[in-house]
Structures are given as C-alpha cells and as structure tokens.
Amino acid sequence: VSGKIVVFNEDWVSYGETVKYRDYAAANAASYGAVATLVRSVTPFSLNTPHTGWQDYNNSVTKIPTACITPEDAHMLHRMYKRGAKLLINIKMGAQHLSDSVSRNTVAELKGILSPDKVVLVSGHLDSWDVGTGAMDDGGGAFISWGALALLRKLNFKSRRTIRSVLWTAEEIGLVGAFAYAKRHRDENQKFTLLMESDEGTFNPLGIEFGGTDQAACVIQEIVKLLHPINATNLERSDNIGSDIMVWANEGIPRASLLNENGKYFWYHHSDADTMDVEDSENLDKCLAVWTAVAYVAADLSIDIPRK
Amino acid sequence: VSGKIVVFNEDWVSYGETVKYRDYAAANAASYGAVATLVRSVTPFSLNTPHTGWQDYNNSVTKIPTACITPEDAHMLHRMYKRGAKLLINIKMGAQHLSDSVSRNTVAELKGILSPDKVVLVSGHLDSWDVGTGAMDDGGGAFISWGALALLRKLNFKSRRTIRSVLWTAEEIGLVGAFAYAKRHRDENQKFTLLMESDEGTFNPLGIEFGGTDQAACVIQEIVKLLHPINATNLERSDNIGSDIMVWANEGIPRASLLNENGKYFWYHHSDADTMDVEDSENLDKCLAVWTAVAYVAADLSIDIPRK
Numbered sequence: 001v002s003g004k005i006v007v008f009n010e011d012w013v014s015y016g017e018t019v020k021y022r023d024y025a026a027a028n029a030a031s032y033g034a035v036a037t038l039v040r041s042v043t044p045f046s047l048n049t050p051h052t053g054w055q056d057y058n059n060s061v062t063k064i065p066t067a068c069i070t071p072e073d074a075h076m077l078h079r080m081y082k083r084g085a086k087l088l089i090n091i092k093m094g095a096q097h098l099s100d101s102v103s104r105n106t107v108a109e110l111k112g113i114l115s116p117d118k119v120v121l122v123s124g125h126l127d128s129w130d131v132g133t134g135a136m137d138d139g140g141g142a143f144i145s146w147g148a149l150a151l152l153r154k155l156n157f158k159s160r161r162t163i164r165s166v167l168w169t170a171e172e173i174g175l176v177g178a179f180a181y182a183k184r185h186r187d188e189n190q191k192f193t194l195l196m197e198s199d200e201g202t203f204n205p206l207g208i209e210f211g212g213t214d215q216a217a218c219v220i221q222e223i224v225k226l227l228h229p230i231n232a233t234n235l236e237r238s239d240n241i242g243s244d245i246m247v248w249a250n251e252g253i254p255r256a257s258l259l260n261e262n263g264k265y266f267w268y269h270h271s272d273a274d275t276m277d278v279e280d281s282e283n284l285d286k287c288l289a290v291w292t293a294v295a296y297v298a299a300d301l302s303i304d305i306p307r308k
Numbered sequence: 309v310s311g312k313i314v315v316f317n318e319d320w321v322s323y324g325e326t327v328k329y330r331d332y333a334a335a336n337a338a339s340y341g342a343v344a345t346l347v348r349s350v351t352p353f354s355l356n357t358p359h360t361g362w363q364d365y366n367n368s369v370t371k372i373p374t375a376c377i378t379p380e381d382a383h384m385l386h387r388m389y390k391r392g393a394k395l396l397i398n399i400k401m402g403a404q405h406l407s408d409s410v411s412r413n414t415v416a417e418l419k420g421i422l423s424p425d426k427v428v429l430v431s432g433h434l435d436s437w438d439v440g441t442g443a444m445d446d447g448g449g450a451f452i453s454w455g456a457l458a459l460l461r462k463l464n465f466k467s468r469r470t471i472r473s474v475l476w477t478a479e480e481i482g483l484v485g486a487f488a489y490a491k492r493h494r495d496e497n498q499k500f501t502l503l504m505e506s507d508e509g510t511f512n513p514l515g516i517e518f519g520g521t522d523q524a525a526c527v528i529q530e531i532v533k534l535l536h537p538i539n540a541t542n543l544e545r546s547d548n549i550g551s552d553i554m555v556w557a558n559e560g561i562p563r564a565s566l567l568n569e570n571g572k573y574f575w576y577h578h579s580d581a582d583t584m585d586v587e588d589s590e591n592l593d594k595c596l597a598v599w600t601a602v603a604y605v606a607a608d609l610s611i612d613i614p615r616k
Contacts (some may be wrong), residue, residue, distance in 0.1 A: 047355040047581035048440070071582045079584070132356070273355035276387070277379045 002033030004147065009074040012044040015266055016240075019053070026066035027058035027128050036091055037066040040074035043266050044149035046266045048072050051270040052129050054172060065093055092268075104179045105166040110149055112299065114160040119188070120299040122148050122291060123197045125244055132274030134266065140202030140279055142167050144258070149260070150293040159299035163194060168244045178244035189248070193305050194298045195255045197242035201262030202279065202287040207234030208294060211241035212254035215306040220256065223297045231289050234259055252308030256294065258287060310341030313397050317382040320352040323574055327361070332376035335366035341550075344399055347376040348382035351574050357576040360437050362480060373401055380554050411435075413485045414475040414576035418457055420607065422468040427496070428607040429472045430456050430599060431505045433479035433552060440582030444573065448510030448587055448595065450475045452566070456600040467607035469501060476552045479507070495558070502606045503563045505550035509570030510587065510595040511536050515542030518601060519549035521560035523614040528564065531605045540598050542567055558615030564602065566595060 006029040010021045025037040041051035057063045069077075080087055106126060112118060124141025128134020149165045170176035193272045207224050210217055221235045241244075241255040248255070260283075268274040298305060318329045333345040349359035365371050377385075388395055414434060420426060432449025435443020444493050457473045478484035480613040508517075515532050518525055529543045548554075549563040556563070568591075576582040606613060 046585075047357045047575060047579065048583065049355045049357075049581075072581070072585050075585055076583070267355060271355065273357075273380070275356065275384070277354075277380050277383055 001029060004034055005036045005091065006034045007069075007074065007077050007089075008037065008039045009078045009182040010139065012042070012266075016267075017041040018042050018131060022053055023056050025055070027061055030064045031058070032055065034064060036064050038069045038074075038089070038091070039066065040071050041068045041271070043071065043269070043271070045264075045267045046071040047273075049267075049271050049273060052131055052222070053270045054174060065091060065095075066166045067091070067093060067095075070138075083235055092181050093106060099178065103169040103177070105169050105181055107164065108146070109147055109162050109164040110152055110159070115156045116162050117191050118304065119158075119164050119192050120161055120295050121166060121192060121196060121245075122131045122195045123166040123168060123195075123244060124199060124297045125168040125177070126169075127170055127172050128203045128274075129172055131270065131272045132197050132268070133276060134274055135276045136201055136268050136274050136278045137270065138199045139248045140173070140284060141198035141258070144198055144202060144288045144291040145196075147288045148295050151288065151292050152296055157296055157308060159296055160301070161299040162296050163299045171244055175244050176180055176249055176308040178247040182247045188254065189229075189251050192248070192251075193307075194295075195242070195245040195248055195253050196257070196291070196295060197245045197255075198258040200257060201260050201265040202258065202284050204280075205230070205232045205254070205259040205287045205290045206259045206261060207232045207236070207240050207290070209236045209241060209257040209259045210254070211237070211239050211256070213306050213308055216254045219301070219303075219305050220247075220254070223294055224295060226297065230286050230289060232259075232286065254307055258291060260287065309337060312342055313344045313346060313399065314342045314384050314507050315377075315382065315397075316345065316347045317366040317386045320346055320574075320583075323350065323577075326350050326361050327429050330361055330376060333363070334372055335364055335369055338369040338372045339366070342372060342531040344372050346377045346382075346397070346399070347374065347377045348547050349389055349579070351577070352578070353377065353572075354379040357575075357579050357581060361578045362438055363514070373399060373403075375401060375403075376397070401463050411477040413477050413489055413595045415472065415509050416454070416457055417470050418467070420471075421466045421467040422458040424470050426469040426612065427472050427500050428467075428469055428502045428603050429474060429500060429504060429553075430603045431474040431503075431552060432507060433475060433477070433485070434475040435478055435480050435485075437480055437578050439578065439580045441584060443584045444576050444580055444586045445578065446479070446507045446570075446593060449506035449566070450453055451512060451592065452506055452596045452599040453504075455596045459596065459600050460604060466605060467604055468609070469516070469607040471607045479552055486555045490555045497559050497561065497599050500559075500561045501615075502558070502603075503550070503556055503561050504565070504599070504603060505553045505563075506589040506599065507551045508565060509568050509573040510566065510592050511573070512541045512588075513595045513598045514569060515536070515540045515544070515547055515598070516565045517544045517549060517565040518562070518566045519545070519547050519564075521614050521616055524562045527609070527613050528562070528602075531602055533607065534601060535598055537584055538594050538597060540567075540594065562613045566599060568595065570587070571580060578587055584592050604614070
C-alpha cells in the first residue's frame with residue numbers, strides 16, 4: 001500500500017467491532033507507507049449518508065489524511081476494483097487541526113439530606129460532532145440528566161444521598177472532560193454509590209443496562225421493577241457500560257446506562273441525520289422518568305449499593 | 309405571501325397525495341405573488357435526505373425559483389415559525405433551464421410466430437434524475453424489461469404474439485417519450501393486447517398489479533398462479549397502473565405493473581440514495597422471472613386478453 005490511498009470497505013458487525021477501522025485505519029495504513037485512507041462510514045444503514053467520528057493517530061508514524069466515505073461509495077469502489085478497473089482517487093480535504101482551548105464540564109447537584117457526601121451521578125455529554133445537531137448523541141442524554149434534577153426539584157423530592165448531574169465536555173474527542181473530572185475528584189471514588197450515563201439513545205425506554213456485582217444487580221432490579229407503569233422493567237447486565245463513566249471502570253463502582261429501543265441509533269450517529277427529528281417527545285419524557293426514578297431511588301436507599 | 313419565500317412543510321400521506329406540493333407549489337405561490345418556494349422533500353423517511361423531481365410551471369404566472377429541502381430542515385423552519393422567530397431565508401440556486409435536445413426511446417422486440425402484428429409491450433424508463441444513479445427509478449424496470457427479451461431469446465422461447473420492449477426516454481420530465489410513442493403509433497392501439505411497465509421498484513416481487521376488466525383480470529390471475537415456485541402469485545387491481553403507459557389509460561388496453569415489496573421505495577426515490585446498493589441481485593432475478601413469465605404467457609395465449 002506504499003504511496004497509495006487505502007480504502008476500507010468493512011461490513012458493519014457492531015459499533016464496537018466495526019469502529020476499529022475508523023479509529024485506527026490512518027495510523028495503521030501510514031505505518032505501511034500509505035498516503036491517505038478512506039473509510040466506509042460506520043453504520044448499518046445508509047441513504048448515501050457519510051458519518052464522522054474520532055480516529056486515532058500514532059506519534060510514531062506520519063499523520064496522513066483520512067476521511068469517511070458513504071457505504072454506497074465504498075461499495076462502488078469495491079465493485080470497480082473487483083472488475084479490474086484502475087482506480088484513481090484525488091482527495092481534497094479542508095479539515096484542519098486547531099489548537100486546544102478551554103472547555104468545562106457542567107455540574108449541578110441536589111444535596112442529600114442524610115449523607116450529602118455520598119453521590120449518585122447522572123450524566124450525558126454536552127459536546128457533539130459538527131454534523132447534524134447531535135440531538136441523539138448526546139442531546140437526549142444531556143437533557144434527561146439535567147432534567148432529572150429539575151424534575152426532582154420541582155416535585156420537592158429530597159434523597160438521603162446527593163444526586164449530581166454532570167454534562168461532560170469533549171467526550172467525542174476522547175473522554176477529555178471525564179478524565180479531567182476523574183483526576184480532579186480521585187478522592188471521591190469511595191463516595192460514588194452509582195454512576196449513570198445515557199449515551200446510547202433516548203428512544204422508547206426499556207429499563208436499565210447495568211454493570212456491577214450480582215448483589216448490586218439485585219438491588220437495581222428491584223428499583224427497575226417500579227417502572228412497570230411505563231413497561232421499562234428490563235435489567236440487562238454488561239461490563240461495557242457508558243462512555244465517559246468507563247473512565248471509572250476499574251474502580252468497582254456500580255455503573256448504569258439507559259436501556260432503550262435503539263436499533264436505529266447508528267443510522268443517525270455522527271451524521272447530518274442526527275437532528276431534533278430523531279427525538280420523540282413522548283419517548284424523551286419516558287426516558288426522563290426512568291432516569292429520574294432510578295437516580296432518586298438509588299440515592300434514597302437505606303443501604304449503599306454493593307460494589308466490587 | 310406576496311414578496312415572500314413560501315415554505316411548504318406538508319406531511320407525507322402517499323406519493324400521489326403529497327407530490328402535489330412539489331408539482332404545483334411554485335406555480336400556485338407565484339399566482340399570489342411569492343418570489344420563491346421551498347418544498348419539503350416528498351418522502352416518508354429521511355436521513356437528512358433531499359429529493360428532487362418534476363414540478364409544473366404555469367405560463368400565466370411568473371416562473372419563480374423553487375427547490376426541495378430536507379424534511380428535517382422543513383421541520384426546523386416550522387418549529388422556529390411556531391415559536392415566533394423571524395425567519396430570514398436567502399436562497400442561492402445554480403439550476404438552469406437548458407434548451408431541449410433530441411432523445412429517443414429504445415425499442416427491441418421478439419417477433420410473434422403466429423400473430424406478429426399483435427403486441428405485448430414490456431417497459432421501464434431509461435432516464436433518471438441527476439441524483440444517485442437512478443438504480444431503482446428506473447434502472448431495475450429497464451433491466452427486467454430488456455432482460456425479458458434476452459432471457460426468452462436465450463431459452464429460444466417463441467410466442468404467438470410479438471413481445472416488444474420499450475425503454476422510455478424523458479419519463480421524469482413528463483412522459484415525453486411515451487407521449488411521442490403514443491402519437492406516432494396511434495394506429496397500433498388495437499394491436500396491443502397488454503401494456504406492462506415496471507416503475508415502482510424491483511424489490512422482492514409479489515405478483516402483478518393490474519388494470520382492466522374483470523374478465524381480463526381472471527386471465528392474468530391464471531398466469532400469475534404459475535409463479536407459485538417463487539411466491540409471486542398476488543394479483544392486485546388498480547386503475548392507476550404504470551407511469552408512461554398511463555398515456556394509454558383511455559384506450560381500454562389492459563395494463564400491468566410489477567407488484568413488489570416496495571415499502572421503502574420512496575426512501576430512495578429521486579435522491580442521492582438511489583444507488584446500485586438498493587438493488588438486490590436475487591430479488592432482481594426474481595423480478596425478471598415474473599416479468600418474463602407474464603409477458604411470455606400473455607403473448608402466447610390462444611385468445612387475446614379481453615379489453616374494455
């Protein structure tokens with residue numbers, strides 16, 4: 001591939017599996033002497049839709065240009081290649097690397113009335129890519145994490161522990177806000193009883209995705225049962241919970257995410273199609289209900305949620 | 309609306325219902341003094357997808373600029389309007405009206421061996437809009453209408469009547485090729501025993517959509533029964549059959565279209581997303597089978613299909 005533009009036309013398997021090509025294509029191809037990479041957009045469905053997203057450079061190799069093309073264009077190039085056509089590609093890009101600037105996490109809390117130093121954290125991230133409006137990634141998550149506090153305050157509900165809302169900054173370029181928060185508040189790790197983050201859609205809610213011990217899962221299952229009026233009583237277990245809160249993955253703190261009918265999430269993700277239209281106000285209200293109820297009950301439990 | 313840009317944000321009902329806005333918005337708004345129109349793209353689903361298409365001008369009013377915007381942009385403008393925002397829109401368009409030039413229908417036939425002057429016509433249209441590649445509208449229809457003859461010739465199947473394939477030109481700008489054909493071949497109307505056109509997708513085929521008398525429908529139903537090996541035995545009746553062959557609607561000639569699982573046809577129609585990816589080779593082969601079998605059996609019947 002030396003001296004060539006390398007095109008990656010990798011079939012969608014899952015976001016976790018397939019995003020590797022977008023993340024590491026440029027650095028890997030550059031290590032073999034490629035001059036640029038084009039990567040098929042990471043999505044299971046396209047209407048000629050290009051998607052963007054984070055990708056990694058590696059300081060030991062030349063930083064070559066890289067861009068995502070639509071699945072349709074990737075397929076077309078593949079068909080041309082298979083029939084032996086000579087492919088000549090001329091790439092013109094206007095992307096620039098700008099210097100860093102200051103950005104901040106947005107933090108609010110409702111102080112606990114019995115154990116204010118113990119914290120249930122609800123969160124979403126406030127930044128988005130410069131395509132669409134980032135309504136689903138992650139306007140919805142930010143909305144319900146902010147809305148949970150607003151709703152509890154309006155209802156005048158006070159919990160034993162503090163409920164803290166954090167709207168992370170700079171998630172998209174590598175969890176920058178979350179890492180900075182974790183570093184600055186390292187001494188608070190023992191005080192977190194539950195970390196919650198919604199960053200996988202705010203479609204019709206089904207319940208909670210949870211990472212933690214079996215004992216902790218039993219507690220969360222009991223909380224989720226309370227959501228039967230809106231049919232959101234599912235508990236799914238996973239070790240891979242949250243994006244920003246993954247920063248605390250090794251701390252043994254229970255972590256929860258919003259489980260929702262997000263089968264089309266990656267149709268919109270990081271594309272021009274991630275607009276307000278994707279959010280349904282009724283679903284968003286139900287997501288807010290799940291988020292608020294789980295955070296409130298977890299913060300008001302008589303015992304701390306067991307941790308690893 | 310005098311002196312204003314008029315934005316139409318009309319909900320999708322069906323293509324027939326909703327396309328009226330794209331077709332007649334400019335002429336209607338111009339008659340009230342509007343300076344331009346923007347019309348929400350005619351589609352039930354969008355990933356920020358603009359669609360184009362034919363629209364009508366009216367010689368009695370000023371020809372004002374008109375363009376389609378994405379459903380998402382139309383919704384956004386509507387939300388802004390509802391909350392009382394002052395909407396200032398600046399339209400820049402590069403569209404031009406070019407002068408007419410010569411274009412031709414493409415015609416081929418397999419001569420009938422007993423009644424060569426009687427004709428079963430299979431057709432699709434060869435032109436497309438300058439977005440996507442027009443694979444579904446109407447590459448697929450052109451493919452099966454051409455392929456039917458190629459397949460019969462390869463199998464050395466000869467029918468009593470002639471099977472004629474016509475790939476219409478300039479369908480998109482107003483059935484120009486079909487009107488020219490109908491005018492030139494007006495004396496052949498009595499010789500057509502069945503007019504077939506596929507212009508509504510080549511997804512998984514289900515059978516035939518048919519317009520004609522009850523007696524004629526009985527004959528076509530018997531033909532369609534032969535397609536049970538590929539589960540395409542459905543016959544649906546309709547008066548609104550075909551696009552180009554609508555030109556013969558008042559002649560009483562039986563007309564048939566391909567019935568297929570085209571629920572997503574208008575996701576792609578007249579947009580950048582109408583690419584080769586939308587065609588599935590197995591479905592296309594099955595569509596070709598339906599098209600070829602129906603045309604062949606209709607052309608080889610011992611009796612002419614009853615007409616109005």
